[in-house]
Amino acid sequence: MRRFLWVAVLLLLVLPVFGFKVIMVTDTGGLGDKSFNDGTWAGIQRAAEELGIESEFIQSYEQADYIPNLTKAAQEADVVFAVGFMMTDALAKVAPQFPDTYFVGIDIVLDNYPPNVITFVFKEQESAFTVGYIAAAMTKTNIVGFVGGIPIPPVERFRYGFETGVKLYADLHGKNITILRGYTNVFDDPKKGKDLAVSQFAQGADIIFAAAGACGNGVIEAAKEYFTSLAGTSDLAGLIDYYYKTGQAFFAIGVDVDQDYMAPGAVLCSSMKRIDNAAYYGVVWAFEGTFESGLKVLGLKEDGVGLSPMKYTKGLVPNRVLAELEYLSTLVKKGELVIPDTQEALDAFTTPPIEFPF
Incomplete structure (x- = not known):
């Protein structure tokens, strides 16, 4: 009898953990x-x-998959992730139908x-201004380049920040820099990213920033x-040595996560946003019962975005x-330097008088 009770207690402790499930619905990338x-x-x-819970993902191949995939996930999981701006309408439609399921949206803003x-x-x-x-x-x-996806x-906020960072340096150091721009209009075709990068390199660019999902892998290639x-x-050693000797190179700049490892020496740095941390806390808050609905906005001040370590x-x-970049980033965190987040703000942006304390 005592053994039976002990097993029952263990089951009560273990089953709720193993019964908690998270499903991520990917975007088309x-x-x-x-x-x-x-x-x-x-x-x-x-x-x-960390929590000893189940996790699965459902792949979306086209936008028409979003609603059925989110619905299927909500029928099976305690927490459902909708990944990407393109899933905004689908999340707004599906989530109210499953009030007992938690939903976490990445890069999504809802009206209600x-x-x-x-x-x-x-x-x-x-983060993009730093790169x-x-x-x-x-x-x-x-000459530098920007390759965007859709x-x-x-994606456009990455571009606004990138162009602002270029302008800041150019204005502060008396440099005249041309920015080339191109879009793949998809996120899942590395060849399109590579073709645009080849075109921009041929036009004289020696550094290209890609904010294009998997298309950016082609830019790095x-x-x-x-x-x-x-x-x-x-x-790597040969590339670094060549740069030190000649000052010449071709670089890509990564996005979203630290992509420097994808081509050591050829990826100059990465413009990171801590989607990993956002996802982590979304799961933990739901599991612990501290989930609070609403919109969370993360920037440099919140350690939600930043520059890769440049290993x-x-x-x-x-x-x-x-x-200089560290000082400017401090100004951004203090709200004393505002990086444009719209085209109108970018067009109106002028470099403020800045005196570096060194």
């Missing part, structure tokens, strides 16, 4: 994009491992928030091939540039 979807999934996996929905958006412009500043400092041709608000051809080696290339960037 899917897992393996090494960017947005993978970053969200990493946060979910971290929470699942049911008590079971939380969404996260990011001040992409605040724009570095690109402006490092370009030798004075020009939805998060192009940068690696161009730099390898220039230096005569793909070895392979930080030594290439002059210390003065990094110090």
Whole structure:
């Protein structure tokens, strides 16, 4: 009898944990994009491992999949993730039908928030200005490029920030820099990203920032091939040595997560947004019962966006540039330097008088 009671107690303790389930519905880029979807999934996996709960994903292949995929997930899971701006309407339609299921939206803003929905958006412009500043400092041709996916608000905020960072450096240092722009109009075709990158490199760009989901993988591939051809080696040490000797290179800039590892030496840095942390907390809050519906906005101040550690290339960037960037980032966190988040604000932006304290 005592043994039976002990087993019953164990079951009561264990079953609720194993019965808690999270399902992520991807956007059309899917897992393996090494960017947005993978970053969200990493946060979910971290929470699942810590809490001992189940996690699954459902792949979306086209936008028509969003509503049926979210519906299916809600029928099976305690927490459902809707990943990406393009899922906004689907989330708004499905979530109210399942009031006992928690929904977490990434890069989504709703007009009305049911008590079971939380969404996260990011001040992409605040991380993108940092890579724009570095690109402006490092370009030798004075031509840099931007490759976007579909020009939805998060992608455009990356562009606004990138262009602001370029302008800030150019104005503060008396440089004249041209920015090339192009869009793949999809997120899941690396070849389109590579084709645009090749075109921009041919037009004289030596650094390209990609905010294009899996299409950005093609931009990184192009940068690696161009730099390898220039230096005569793909070895990290060889690339770095070539740059030190000649000052010449072809660089890509990664997005969403730290993509520097994808082509060490050819990815100069990455404009990160901590979608992994947002996903992690979305799961934990639901599991612990501390879930509060509404919109969460994360920027530099909240450590929701930032610059990658630049594991392979930080030594290439002059210390003065990094110090200036640190100072400017502090101004952003204090609200004393506002990075534009709309085209109108970007058009109206003028570099304020800035005196570095060093």
